[in-house]
Amino acid sequence: MRYFKIFLLFLIPVALIFILDTGIAGLPPLGKLMDPVRGFMANAETEQAFSDVEVPVIKPNVGGSVYFDERLVPHIFAEDDQSLYFMQGYVTAKYRLWQMDIQSRAAGGRLSEIFGDRFVAYDLEQRRMGMVYAAERNVELWKADSALFGCLTSYADGVNAYIDEILNDGYEELPIEFKLLNYKPEPWTVLNSALLLQYMSSTLTGYDDDMEYSNLRKLLSKEDFELLFPDRPAGIDPIIPKEKTYDFAAVSNDTLQQAIRGGYFRKVLEIFETEHGRNQVGSNNWAIDSSKSKSGKPILANDPHLQLNLPSLWFEIQLQTPNSNCYGVSLPGAPAIVIGYNEHIAWGVTNAGIDVRDWYTVEFQDDTETNYKFGKKWLPTEKRVETIVVRDGDPVIDTVLYTQFGPIVYNDEMINREPDATPFKKQRVHLAMRWAALEPGEPIKTFYLLNRATDFNDYRHAISYFNCPAQNFVFAAQDGDIAITQQGRLPLKKQDQGRFILDGSNPDDYYTGFIPYDHNPYILNPERGFVSSANQHGTDETYPYYYTGFDFEFYRNRIINRSLEKTQDATIETMQQLQQNNFNLHANEALPVMFGHLSEPCKKGTGNSACEVYTALQEWKFMNDPDIEAPTYFQVWWDTLYQMLWDEMRDSVIAYVQPNIYNTVNAMQVWPVDYALYDVKATTDQKETLDDIIELSFLAMVQIVDSLRKEDKSLLTWYKHKNTQIMHLSQIPAFSKTGVHTGGYRNIVNATSERNGPSWRMIVELTEPVQAVGVYPGGQSGNPGSKYYDNFIDSWATGKYYILHMYSNEEEAAKDAKFSIRFN
Amino acid sequence: MKYLGSIITGFALCMAGQTFLPWWWIFAPLTFLISFIVNYQSAWRAFFAGMLIVFITWMVAYIFKDLANDSIMSGKMANLFNFKNGYTLFFIVAIAMGIIGGLTSTAAYFTRNNK
Numbered sequence: 001m002r003y004f005k006i007f008l009l010f011l012i013p014v015a016l017i018f019i020l021d022t023g024i025a026g027l028p029p030l031g032k033l034m035d036p037v038r039g040f041m042a043n044a045e046t047e048q049a050f051s052d053v054e055v056p057v058i059k060p061n062v063g064g065s066v067y068f069d070e071r072l073v074p075h076i077f078a079e080d081d082q083s084l085y086f087m088q089g090y091v092t093a094k095y096r097l098w099q100m101d102i103q104s105r106a107a108g109g110r111l112s113e114i115f116g117d118r119f120v121a122y123d124l125e126q127r128r129m130g131m132v133y134a135a136e137r138n139v140e141l142w143k144a145d146s147a148l149f150g151c152l153t154s155y156a157d158g159v160n161a162y163i164d165e166i167l168n169d170g171y172e173e174l175p176i177e178f179k180l181l182n183y184k185p186e187p188w189t190v191l192n193s194a195l196l197l198q199y200m201s202s203t204l205t206g207y208d209d210d211m212e213y214s215n216l217r218k219l220l221s222k223e224d225f226e227l228l229f230p231d232r233p234a235g236i237d238p239i240i241p242k243e244k245t246y247d248f249a250a251v252s253n254d255t256l257q258q259a260i261r262g263g264y265f266r267k268v269l270e271i272f273e274t275e276h277g278r279n280q281v282g283s284n285n286w287a288i289d290s291s292k293s294k295s296g297k298p299i300l301a302n303d304p305h306l307q308l309n310l311p312s313l314w315f316e317i318q319l320q321t322p323n324s325n326c327y328g329v330s331l332p333g334a335p336a337i338v339i340g341y342n343e344h345i346a347w348g349v350t351n352a353g354i355d356v357r358d359w360y361t362v363e364f365q366d367d368t369e370t371n372y373k374f375g376k377k378w379l380p381t382e383k384r385v386e387t388i389v390v391r392d393g394d395p396v397i398d399t400v401l402y403t404q405f406g407p408i409v410y411n412d413e414m415i416n417r418e419p420d421a422t423p424f425k426k427q428r429v430h431l432a433m434r435w436a437a438l439e440p441g442e443p444i445k446t447f448y449l450l451n452r453a454t455d456f457n458d459y460r461h462a463i464s465y466f467n468c469p470a471q472n473f474v475f476a477a478q479d480g481d482i483a484i485t486q487q488g489r490l491p492l493k494k495q496d497q498g499r500f501i502l503d504g505s506n507p508d509d510y511y512t513g514f515i516p517y518d519h520n521p522y523i524l525n526p527e528r529g530f531v532s533s534a535n536q537h538g539t540d541e542t543y544p545y546y547y548t549g550f551d552f553e554f555y556r557n558r559i560i561n562r563s564l565e566k567t568q569d570a571t572i573e574t575m576q577q578l579q580q581n582n583f584n585l586h587a588n589e590a591l592p593v594m595f596g597h598l599s600e601p602c603k604k605g606t607g608n609s610a611c612e613v614y615t616a617l618q619e620w621k622f623m624n625d626p627d628i629e630a631p632t633y634f635q636v637w638w639d640t641l642y643q644m645l646w647d648e649m650r651d652s653v654i655a656y657v658q659p660n661i662y663n664t665v666n667a668m669q670v671w672p673v674d675y676a677l678y679d680v681k682a683t684t685d686q687k688e689t690l691d692d693i694i695e696l697s698f699l700a701m702v703q704i705v706d707s708l709r710k711e712d713k714s715l716l717t718w719y720k721h722k723n724t725q726i727m728h729l730s731q732i733p734a735f736s737k738t739g740v741h742t743g744g745y746r747n748i749v750n751a752t753s754e755r756n757g758p759s760w761r762m763i764v765e766l767t768e769p770v771q772a773v774g775v776y777p778g779g780q781s782g783n784p785g786s787k788y789y790d791n792f793i794d795s796w797a798t799g800k801y802y803i804l805h806m807y808s809n810e811e812e813a814a815k816d817a818k819f820s821i822r823f824n
Numbered sequence: 825m826k827y828l829g830s831i832i833t834g835f836a837l838c839m840a841g842q843t844f845l846p847w848w849w850i851f852a853p854l855t856f857l858i859s860f861i862v863n864y865q866s867a868w869r870a871f872f873a874g875m876l877i878v879f880i881t882w883m884v885a886y887i888f889k890d891l892a893n894d895s896i897m898s899g900k901m902a903n904l905f906n907f908k909n910g911y912t913l914f915f916i917v918a919i920a921m922g923i924i925g926g927l928t929s930t931a932a933y934f935t936r937n938n939k
Contacts, residue, residue, distance in 0.1 A: 006938065009931035013924045017849045034917045035848035036885035044889050044897035170846055176897075180904075734903035785897030 026116075028182045038172040040179060043785040050819040055090070055165075059157055062086045063824045067817035069805060072780035072788045075318040075813040081147075082154045084321050085335040087823055089158025092315055093188070096332035096782040097162065098175040099311045101185050102729055104192040104333060107199035108132050112390040114181055120388060120396055127386040128400055130407045131202065134438040135194035141440040142190065148445050152190045155335040159188035176784060177730060196333035197444070201437040203281060203306070204469035207550040208357040212657035214500040219648065219656070224677070227667055228659040231499075231548050234666075237558050238540050239472060239484060239533040240521045248519055250544035251492060281306055282553055282751060283350035284579070286532035286560060287476040287484070289525060294569040297766045298476035301575045302339055302348025303758035305751040308726040310736060310790060312778025314338075314760050318806055318813075319451065326451040327772070327806035329760050332782075336447040339760060341772055341806070344454040345477045346764035350533045352470035352486050353549045356436035358497075360405045360504030361429065372403060373505040379404060405432040405504060432504060436489065441467030456481045456524060463487045464517050472533035478766040484531035485522035486538040490515045493546050515545050530564040532557065534749075554662035555585040555747040572773055575763045580799045581749035587634050588622045590665045594637070597673070597694040601702075609709075610702045624750075626719035626743040635721070635745070636704050641697035644688075647681050661747065718743060724752055726777055726793065728784070735784040740777075742797045761801065769808070773801035827873065830862045834877035835884075842885060851878045855925040859932035867933050874929025879922035886914040 020031030033039045050068070057063065064078035066087055074091045078084035093100065105111055109126030111119035126132075142149050163185050166173035178184060209229075217225055283304040290296045306313055314329035319337060328340015339348050365371040371378035381401040388396040401408045410431040442465045449462030459475045463485055466473075470488025475481070491498070492513035502509040521539045523531060534557035537549065563578050595618075601610035613633050620630035638661075643650070645668075646658040659667065671677070673690040680688045680696075688696070708715045715721065719741050728735035744750030744757070751757055762774040777796040781788035795802065807813040814820065834855065841850040855874035864870040890898050890910060898910025907913040 003938075006931060006934045009927055009934060013852055013927040013931070016924055017852060021849065031848050034921075035842070036882050036889065037842050038846070038848065040897060040901050041886060041889045041893075044893035046889070046892035048892075732904060734900045784900050785893065787894065787896060789896075 023182055028180050032171060033179050038170070040176055040785070042172045043176040043179075043783055045781070045783060045786040045788075049786075052820050052822070054822045054824065055161070057086070057161065057823050059086065059161075062154075062157075065810060065814075065823070066091055066821045067807075067810070067813040068819055068821075069813075069816055070818055071316075071792075071802060072818070073316045073318065073805075075320070075805070075807055075817075077320050077810045077813065080321060081151055083823070084319055085151045085154040086158035086161070087821075088317065088319060088330070088335055089155035089160075089188070090162045090823070091158075091317075091821070092330070092332050093159040093162035095780055096311055096315055097159075097166075097185055098177040099729060099782050100159070100188070100192070100196070100333040102177070103199060104195045107195040107202070108135065109386070109388065112388050112393075112396075114183055114391060116391045117393045120390060123388045124386075124396070124398055125409075127388065127398060128407060128409045129202070129206075129433065130400075130402075130435070130438045131195065131198050132386070133384060133400075133402075133407065134440070135191055135198045137438075137440045138194040138198070139190050142194075142442065142444070145442070145445065148442065148448065149190070151335050151448060152193055152444065155193065156188045156190055163187065175782065180732075181730070193334050193444075196331060198437065200331065201443075201469050204351045204471075205354075205356050205435070205437050208355050208359070208498075209550060209657050210357075210359045210498065210501050211655045215654050215656055216649065217500065227670065228663050230663065232537060232541065233554075233663055236537050236552075236554065237561050238537045239486060239531075239557075240523050240539050240543075241526050241528060242540065243527055244521070244523050244539075246519075246521075246539075246543055250519065251513060251516065281351060281756060282353075282535040282551075282556070282746075284532075284534045284556060284560060284749060284751070285348040285350045285472065285474040285484075286530060286564060287346075287474050287482040288530045288564060288567060288570055288575075289476075289482045290480050291529045292564070292567050292570050293765070294571050295765060295767050297478065298480060298482050299570060299572065299575055299763065299765045300341070300346040300348060300474060300476035300482075301579060301761075301763045302350075302474065303579055303751075303761045304339065304349065304351075305756050306759040307755055308724070308757050308759060308777055310726055310728045310778055310784075311782030312759070312776050314776050314778075316774070316776070316780060316804075320807075324452045325806065325808065327804055328762070329774075329776070334444060334447075336444060336451050338447055339762060340451070341762075341764045341766075341770055342451060342453070343478075343770060343806075343808075344766075345450075345459060345475065346766060346770070346772075347450055347453075347459065347476075348474045348762065349471040350474075351535055352472055352488060352538060353535045353551050353553070354470050354488065354490060354538075355498060355548045355550045356468065356470065356488070356491065357550075358405075358434045358502055360403070360432045360434060360502045360509065362403055362405075362408060362432050362504045364430065369401060374404070374510070375505070375507040381408075403432045403504065405434040405510070406438055407433055409433045431501070436468040436470075436491065439467060439489065441465070441489065443467070455479060456483060459483065460485070460522075472535075472538070474531060474533065476764070476766055478768065478770070481525060482531050483522060483524040484533060485520060486533075487520055487522075489517075490520070490545075490547060495546050496548075497546070499548055519545065528565065530567070532560050532564060534560055551660075553747065554660070556749050556751065559583055559585055559749050572763050572765055572771065576773070576799065576801060578749065579758070579761050579763070580744075582624045582743040584622045584624050584631065584634070584745065584748055586661055586665070586747050587620075587624075587631075587638075590638065590661070590668075591617065591622075591634065593665060593668050594641070594694055594698075597691045598698055599695065601698075609706050610699070613702055613705055624718055624743045624745050624748055626741055627717050629716040629718070631718040631743075631745070632716050632721040633701060633705060637697055637701040640700045640704075641693060644680055644693045644697055645678065648677060722752075723754060724757065724797075725755055726790075727755070737790060737793055740793065740797050758796075761796070762804075763801070770806065772804040772806070774804050775801045826862070827864075827869065830858060830864075831873055831876050831880075834858045834873065835880050838877055838881040839885065842881060849924075851881060851921065851925050852928045856928040856932045859929035860936055863936055864929075864933055867930050870933035871926040871930045873926075875922035875926035877929075878925030879918045882918040882921050883914060886918070890914070 023029040062083045064083045067075045109123035285302040287300040318327045326342040328337035363373040386398045446466040467489035475483040535553040536557040624631040649656040649658045724740040725738040742752045744752040746753045760776045764772040779788045779791045838851045859870045902910045902913040
């Protein structure tokens with residue numbers, strides 16, 4: 001009995017320790033994690049983290065210094081490119097290692113290795129889209145360019161030097177997310193960098209409406225379809241102004257009458273539409289020339305609107321060698337600066353939003369799927385086996401077939417994963433994806449060259465290497481030039497080609513050419529004294545090539561252009577005000593139409609909440625400011641109306657897309673009030689008119705407002721209703737910021753919506769020396785236990801900027817430095 | 825006095841162990857060792873000594889680091905594990921670890937007094 005007692009007294013603590021050391025039931029090893037010395041408290045950053053250190057470097061000929069300023073921005077001073085990118089890799093890993101790891105896994109479809117089988121569908125999707133295939137092909141292309149590849153390998157070496165350092169120290173030094181998710185970083189490779197760039201490409205071009213449009217063409221008349229989904233609606237203000245003439249001989253692109261293919265296409269995997277959401281990513285950029293600025297020097301501004309996450313998408317940095325000096329933001333995981341400026345020029349980007357993803361139906365010769373029909377020939381498929389490793393589970397193996405168009409992303413097997421829907425016969429549909437993001441390209445070369453560019457010609461040469469995602473590169477130089485180019489390797493399409501599902505067996509549907517680089521639209525020093533872009537159409541109808549967009553924008557660009565037309569004697573502050581502009585042009589144009597169909601509620605007596613809301617909207621100046629209620633009323637009303645209006649285009653099985661808000665407002669003005677599409681499908685006994693649905697949606701809005709007011713009046717203020725959230729990449733709420741106090745919205749220059757917004761605001765004045773300000777909603781450190789994790793958010797939310805210090809030499813940087821790292 | 829002395833010595837030993845050795849569970853063999861050497865008068869005294877030593881060690885280590893970090897990390901971890909604040913988290917973990925330490929300390933008592 002005594003021995004048994006002793007045995008128990010040993011067994012219980014030993015068993016507890018074992019469980020807490022290894023982790024059970026999906027929990028991390030809690031003992032290790034809670035260890036006050038090496039567990040999560042090791043990630044509780046203290047001032048000790050900011051003492052000067054020396055890092056011995058094993059790699060020969062690598063050395064230099066990094067000085068961190070008071071905001072933890074590294075200023076890197078190196079003798080050559082090899083050392084420069086080694087140190088960039090090292091310091092980026094030091095602050096953003098987990099982010100780099102998880103983002104490259106997300107890109108390459110490897111999340112199941114960490115999170116288990118709930119990510120298998122996501123991983124499958126990434127693999128089927130050819131993300132890894134494309135990244136591998138990119139690496140092969142980069143290898144041929146030894147200077148470029150040298151930069152990428154130096155960067156990887158720097159990252160690995162840091163990884164080795166922390167792995168030597170064991171568990172203690174791991175970023176907190178590795179501890180919580182219980183895994184370790186793996187060595188960084190150039191492929192990881194390629195995957196990250198692939199991810200960016202996917203974020204910015206991974207959309208199309210081909211299936212949806214194909215279905216809509218069967219639902220709607222041709223006239224309605226073209227009114228609701230036009231390639232180029234009336235009233236737009238393209239990036240390249242009217243004064244530009246396209247005086248080149250366009251490469252032939254004859255007109256093709258696109259046949260409407262038979263059969264509805266079933267809704268594709270949910271993740272396709274919900275992951276990023278259209279009308280979410282977007283950006284503004286502009287530059288004014290000397291005639292419009294107070295200093296007589298150009299000013300350039302850029303704010304890319306991307307998903308707001310912690311750690312931030314961007315990492316601020318200065319990179320200096322004897323041949324170059326550049327400041328801006330970099331992507332953790334890739335060398336060089338993506339948006340920034342040097343001593344001579346500044347540049348920025350917005351997404352072109354051109355549709356570069358198309359789908360081809362593939363007809364196989366037989367069930368072996370080894371050959372597919374193309375005209376009179378049978379072409380062979382290539383098989384690529386993708387293995388998805390699943391944590392605590394069996395690996396999933398998927399064979400992806402590649403055609404000349406690209407990978408077959410959806411086929412019978414894939415579609416069958418969806419729950420069966422009765423009205424639709426299962427049909428064997430094999431859809432191959434043609435996507436510009438899968439073509440090899442050298443975006444890093446563009447950034448490498450832009451970092452070192454000194455004038456317009458350098459800029460044009462640098463961006464010529466940029467294939468995908470097509471971007472609007474804005475440019476300003478100290479010598480007074482301003483310019484904008486819509487750059488990308490864009491397919492040479494016939495009219496309507498790629499708007500709908502294409503027939504892979506028909507050689508007429510297969511496009512092979514590309515628009516010559518010189519024919520991409522650009523303008524240098526326009527008469528109006530400014531260039532700008534905000535994801536709108538690139539050109540007017542005089543541009544001789546056909547293109548279509550997946551998500552052109554219609555409001556921000558007009559506000560920016562109207563404002564810049566009037567701008568005189570501008571300073572950095574003037575540009576800040578424009579970036580913060582909360583004017584809701586959509587509401588300004590839609591509300592009068594809506595009021596025109598509404599019976600005035602105050603006639604029935606004042607004092608009721610319908611009248612109150614109505615009056616508030618009447619008096620509203622269309623500013624989406626954070627602390628007022630009118631934007632909430634408008635948005636709720638609009639959203640309700642929109643859903644009532646386009647209920648025909650919402651289906652649980654068939655893939656549809658609803659018209660954008662610009663075309664919606666337009667249709668409301670064009671159609672008679674009793675037009676058939678206004679009818680609400682759910683009420684079979686009634687036929688609603690536009691008047692009816694505007695009335696109904698108004699009353700529904702008042703009801704929502706009333707119930708919110710009862711719950712808590714402050715919920716009606718715009719910022720609370722909108723609830724801007726900056727989420728940790730793993731979606732852990734404790735590491736995220738919600739309810740950020742900001743105004744703006746989608747389609748407003750200050751494009752801060754629920755989850756997306758200005759991910760970096762930068763303004764550069766090309767004086768001597770160059771002056772610049774910038775801010776992003778996050779912090780330099782990726783460590784949730786650091787005060788530098790989210791310390792920029794309040795400044796960002798209140799519209800403040802930081803002065804950016806591009807030091808001209810090491811001594812200056814050393815003087816201001818909080819601490820330094822010396823590599824030797 | 826001897827009891828208090830053993831706890832202070834135990835605390836110093838455990839703190840050194842936690843700081844310099846790579847195992848979070850190092851307190852368990854240490855409390856066993858202390859209890860075995862000291863040979864407490866009763867099983868309960870052994871248990872409480874072990875528990876107190878570990879509890880104090882973990883609390884002191886937590887608080888020391890937490891003060892220098894303005895509770896940034898502990899606040900977020902507490903939130904993640906649904907605790908009110910970092911100190912509640914510290915307390916509960918330190919108690920749990922204390923129980924393990926108490927058990928090994930008691931095990932030492934019975935090993936020594938196995939008659």
